[in-house]
Amino acid sequence: MPQRDLFDLRVAVVGASGALGSRIAHQLADQGARLLLVGRDEQRVRDAGPDAPVVVADLVDAGAGDLVAEAAREHLGGLDGVVNAAGVAAFGALVDTPDEVIEEVFATNVIGPAFLLRRLLPLLQESQGFVVNLSAVLAERPMAGMGAYSASKAALTALDRALASELRRAKVRVLDVRPPHTETGLVDRAIHGQAPRLPDGLEPDAVAARVVLAVAEDASDLGSDGFDG
Structure with a gap:
């Protein structure tokens, strides 16, 4: 299997204040990667992440990618x-889910990542780099009571698979990650509704470690069956 040396690798981590984003950032930094941390709240990013330059940006803003690209050139030279670990969750039957909630779920989980990557792909093509999007097991197995959320993750996975084909000649690797339910606290921060009964989740540290290993292995897919637990 191909290997990618993580030492001195220049990586932007989006959603760097979250349970998975912050852990992925720390583990990349521990292996010598040079990071750019991206989030909506500068203080939360600095408190959660390793010592690295911070970009304050909202993923749903089409200009967020421009800010990240500019900061990557300035601080990292490319x-x-x-790694996109940002996302929101919403629960409940579709008929009971307000329009604005559906819109926000797709804006954050699908449209925002597409906006971001449109602006970062030129840099990644220069370096023959990689993209990691954190989707979810729901892209494989949608659940009742999680229709909009499941659909948004399935759409993100579809985007990743299309991008993987588009970018093959440019030698940019696209890694779609679909972890099982993980104890990140996301269900307690849902923007709507209450989560259905879920099994005990995986530990965020273990999930983050598996993602970083997949990056080092230069993997192109990490489905739910690729995680222990």
């Missing part, structure tokens, strides 16, 4: 990879 970009070798981007």
Whole structure:
């Protein structure tokens, strides 16, 4: 299997204040990667992440990618990879889910990542770098009571698979990650509704470690069956 040396790798971590984003950032930094941390709240990013430059940006803003690209050139001299660990959850039957909630779920989980990557792909093509998007097991197995959320993750996975084909000649690796339910606290921060009964989740540290290993292995897919637990 191909290997990617993580030392001195220039990586933007989006959603760097979250349970998975912050852990992925720390583990990349521990292996010598040079990071750019991206989030909506500068203080939360600095408190959660390793010592690295911070870009304050909202993923749903089409201009967020421009800010990240500019900061990557300024602080890192380019970009070798981007890890998108940002996302929101919403629960409940579709008929009971307000329009604005559906819109926000797709804006954050699908449209925002597409906006971001449109602006970062030129840098990644220069470096023959990589993209990591954190989707979810729901892209494989949608659940009742999680229709909009499941659909948004399935759409993100579809985007990743299309991008993998588009970018093959440019030698940019696209890694779609679909972890099982993980104890990140996301269900307690849902923007709507209450989560259905879920099994005990995986530990965020273990999930983050598996993602970083997949990056080092230069993997192109990490489905739910690729995680222990």
